Amino acid sequence: MLTEKKLAPARSMSLAQLASRFRELGIAAFILVLAALVSLRAPAFLSVDNFRDILLNISILVIVALGQMMVIITRGIDLSVSSMIGLTAMMVSSMLVLFPWLPMPAAILLGLALGATLGAFNGLIIAVGNVPPIIATLGTMSIYRGMVFFYSQGSWVNASDMPEGFRRLAKASPFGVPNLILFAVAVLLLVAFFLRLTRAGRDIYAVGSNPDAARFAGIRAQRVIFTVYVLSGLLAGLAGVLWASRFEAAQTNTAFGFELQTVAAPVVGGVNIFGGSGGVIGVVLGAFLLGVIENSLTLVKISPFWQLAAQGLLILLAVVFDAAVLRRMQKRGS
Amino acid sequence: MSDAAPVIEARGLSKAFGGVHALRDVRLAARAGEVLALLGENGAGKSTLIKIITGVYQPDAGEILLDGRPARFTDTRAALDQGVAAIYQEPSLFPDLDVAENIFVGRQPIRAGRVDWRTMYEEAGALLRRLGVRLDPRIKARELSVAQMQMVEIARAISVNARVLIMDEPTSSLTQGEVEELFVIVRQLRDSGAAIIFISHRLEELFALADRVTVLRDGAYVDTRPLAGVTTEDLIRLMVGRDLAELFPKQHVAAGELALEVEGLGLPGRFSDVSFELRRGEIVGMAGLVGAGRTEVAEALFGVMPAASGHIRIDGHEVTVSGPEQAMALGIGYVPEDRKQHGLVLAMSIAQNITLPTLRRFARMGWLSGAAERRSAAEDATRLEVKMSSLDQPASQLSGGNQQKVVLAKWLSTNPQVLILDEPTRGIDVGTKAAVHQLMSQLAAEGIAILMISSELPEILGMSDRILVMREGQISGRFSRAEATQERLMAAATGTG
Amino acid sequence: MAKRFLRWEWLLVALIVVMSVVNTRLSPFFLEPTNLLRASSDFMEIGIMMLPMVFIIITGNIDLSVASTLGLSASLLGYLHNAGWNIWLAAAMALLAGALCGLLNGALIARLGLPSLVVTLGTFSFYRGLAYALLGDQAARGYPEAFTLIGQGRLPGTRVPYALLLFIVLAVIFTLVLRGTRFGRYLYAIGNNEAASRYSGVPVRRIKLMIYTLSGLMSALAGMVLAARFGSTRPDIGSGLELTVITITVLGGVSIAGGVGTMVGASLSLLLIGITRFGMGLMNLQGQVQGIAIGALLILSILLPQVGGWLAKRHVWGRATLLPVGAALLVAVAFGWFFFWSRGLMLAAQ
């Protein structure tokens, strides 16, 4: 909120703008340094193939993290994304097992619809029911995960049960680039367009930046908050379809624990957990950083027992570094 | 000017918050092509009234008529759609959005289904130029000064092309020049047929701008009159409802020894080179525009945001204040400006609020003695005549005036030698106001040194032994009680004349 | 304030009674003291971590790293035990390590001003990672019996586990601290209004440091109890417990927004979840389905108290709300139909 009067007089050189740009530049720099160090020890890191693998590995993360970002901008959090992915993956692949003739666009639409419905339930509880987002989605995380199990009674959908077309949905590369990456890019562009160039998208920032002022300005915050959870569910639904296709399986524990990564990517990418700011570039960089960390820890042959610690430490460092630099800049600026 | 039917009219409005009446049977009517001044002291109910008109709050009773027909605004969007716009007293900008978008938020220009940023920047630039402000529409609101923020809010309200435009203290941090630019535009809007409701504490502004004035006092309607032929004294009497001498019962106390010395205090970006002294028994008033750095100086003295440079001496001993705990130990008390955010823990009981800074006294090995605590809190509450049903009542259920008394009781319980009061009478009823002033006078007589920050010049003039004026983070004027006048203080505060 | 929460606690008591009656009717084994006491040991580590979590959530913060801290300290214990240290010395080091983990959290939150969610999300991975780094693919086992008694032993002559006693003693201490001390008062003050507390001279930073350090210490203690109960340690020990701890705390009426909640409420909630889970186990409900029930309980506990407020608003049943309500119902019914229809087909196909 904008209660403080301790604001800097405007300057010709906008320091906060520099700082926010610096956030993204800082992550980019962090990635470059890491990449340079890794490629010294493992030249394979710099190959085109490896780059493509990293992109493939983060595509689904980017899709879901973009939804998560919109939620975080409104000062919320959606912990149920992983379970929504699991549920849509299971339901859509089951439908494809039963009706192998279903065209792929129908499968995608089904995934989107299922995800949006689950997201709408979150949105309803949060926006209308005034349940704090972290509690609401913690609850639906277990509920949706339980539904996956209830739905399949524990059985999995395996590669050989799936129609060929579905398995190729994520991997085929008719345009020279794997479809999965294209999906991520398409979602990225759509979200960027939505957030930058539509009033509904701008309202998301307004509500997150100052909820009281949004009310004064005639923005219906309840609707905006409902919408972001629907969108988060929608993207999780799409991710569920792509997940099942990419991993050629739908299991009861599909995407279990994935929610932490979808929160980590925006947070590392400079999306303020207190709402109001953040952009698609930051999310992509954040996801990319996570992807590079995981990839390089494998490549430089760090003991697998140290990998988790290194990953946690790097994420922690990124956040602390970011906060420390930002604080210093703000202090000097104001 | 015309006797046409009012564009907007409010009848019999009442509103209570948690049992406390903010408005009781209030009415108001503004016609097209006129500026209606809304006058009342802080806490008289002006802000609540306009929030009901624009749909932020729903009234408990009464109705609003637009063009003579009943209108019910369920939220501000509904009001905006009907051409009713407002500038609220609370800062209502979006720190993460840029200036242009803050102006057009929710109404961004759309072309080909997309937000047309170029047009938005152009229009925002044009609007700001019209207001005489040099401001890049692309910078984020986070970086603006308080005055610049106020200009952006004005720009937002004007950009609506409203039929009814309500401005709640739009000038509180503007300089004389900026105010004049604003008035030109307000007159243009008026001449083009808008009804304007204007709230300001500076009476001379109302005389310069408004056609009629409606006065509220303690949440109730007092009167509506044409401004022509009314004097300042008349207005104050209407507003205050009692004699000025009664409202500002300042006793003369001979200044005692030096209690606090401040020399060259500075904090980059907030204030610099602030020096003054405070003697026992003395009330020093600190005036200035909103955002001039007064609160920041107080917060530096209290250690909330310590100063970067300079010296503080208490009773002649050099001290460094690194936090409120330490300031308290040094005998400094601070009644902050924002009662709800900084003054009280609203959800906690009156007793718990009063004893919060002094809990250590009632604790043995960390273990609280409930009886001793209640006894002490009861004493303090009684001394200040807090009206309450019990000491266990949550502070949130009290009226503004009683809340302020609880804050004062809390700080008096720490036995301060230096008491800093930041807007001590903001948002409280006249009766309590007089009581607070009475208390201040009494405390000074007991030998406490008081620094009082206030934006209300009558209060500054009525209560201070000496007056400091701040402008843009520096002390721009020092006056004795005898030499101070409203005009001199304003000139020092705005840097004109 | 106090009155409102008293009511919440009575509600929990009522739910506990109802659950007990339902469980007793559905399973003849529920009311056996031996069974209940044995089942209690499944919740003692959670309970020990819950105690400081109540403090943390009352101040409006959160600690996601408790289970990872548990894992790290238990792993350190195992590592030192494998290296031939005396078990009690190793346990002391493990407790110290837990406190340091908490201190680091607290320092990042209080000194750097980082959001607690972000910090503890980071240390959640980091501490667990350190546990793996310590033990790798090894398990530590063969703790002396004197040590495993902490987790497995029972009060001589009774079926009361030592761990239950430990929890009760700690719970009483924590309850008294929260209700009767300056420290407890400060926690509520910070949670209700951190700025006003700071302006009133409450040492906000120091208190935050203290509660996170305490949380680390208690997590380490829970780690000792769990390692003793298992008689061994693997680095994944206790993963995922943080969500249970937070769920129980919130269900106990401790508001995630801060400033509200009691230790009694949280303890009752622990009991409620305990007997609910135990009862569902006796009825052979699958774990995932139990998850649905706990998730629903969590949401309903916050949702339902508001229903009265909505109904009291006059315009609730106006035309404006009928449309969205209808749409929501339609979507819910359509989804439900599709879910069960396709599930039926799928199960039939197998």
Add this chain to the structure above:
Amino acid sequence: MFTNGVRLFLLVTTVAVLAACGGAPAAAPTSAPAAPTAAAEAPTAEAPAAAGANYVLVPKNLGNPYFDTANNGAQEAAKELGVTVTYQGPATADATQQIQLLNSLIAQKVNGLAISADDADALVPVGKEAIDSGIPVVTWDSAIAPGGRQVHINQAVSADIAAVQIQMASDLAGGEGQIAILSATSTAPNQNEWIDLMKTELAKPEYAKLELVDTVYGDDDDTKSYSEAQGLFKKYPDLKVIIAPTTVGIAASARAVQDGNLIGKVFVTGLGTPNQMREYVKSGAAPQFALWNPGDLGYLAIYTLDAIHTGKIKGNPGDTFTAGKLGDYTIDPDGVVLLGKPTIFNKDNIDSFDF
């Protein structure tokens, strides 16, 4: 705001939700709850119809086809023996949850437990508790350490499992080249034992030209296993074979080979289920892999349990019993019953298996 009506509503709804999850309270008998002591020897309330004993088959976690197949075998045994077998496991493969579950099973006084342990050591106390309460404990697939169980049904001799995997890897690599292991979690007890034994096996002269370059852990998580496999390709461009002694890891590795267009260059082998691997056997990403029949494992576990429960055997080393269609078994000196040798699956025989 919090009126009496609302409180009642809240109570009723919450109870309804819990009760609905608690399995139709309306169906509960109207008679007063039986005194606990009277019910002690009776079967559980849920299965009053079953004349025989009630055993519980406890997998590492529910929702895993490997264990579901074992359950099919167990149910077959149950039908033959005229007993009831309940299939009940934790939601995730986690020792804490499994212990919680076992505690509630002990409380129900079931007649026997057949457990695939999530943690060999951590389950010892609870296993002991069960045995002390007179409930026979048999482990299968993954053992509880001795002391916490009476008999362990071993799918195959660990050394055989290791040997067959090295044998297959050697076949696929043509006798020489780099191989790597992609395991489950680094804490998984049986995988760790097999890996150690594989290293011993590799020391034999006939495998001198095989070089084990790395061991990585996919945590039995599809995504992680997949990217670990990718990492192996990059780290070791000359890698010939990945051995994945885990059903999740083998499928993920095979898919990574297929997706990376490495069929024919890198081969995957290890332990997997035919249904999961059918696709990859045919594509050539994983031409052969091994597994025992998990159904037989469940079948044998129930027969062993029944033999102990009915007093045919005590569960001591040297005891012999007959397990239906599988024939006679003897408990060896370590308290272990051996199922047999693992089956090797390849494109010639895979279509005759469905699990």
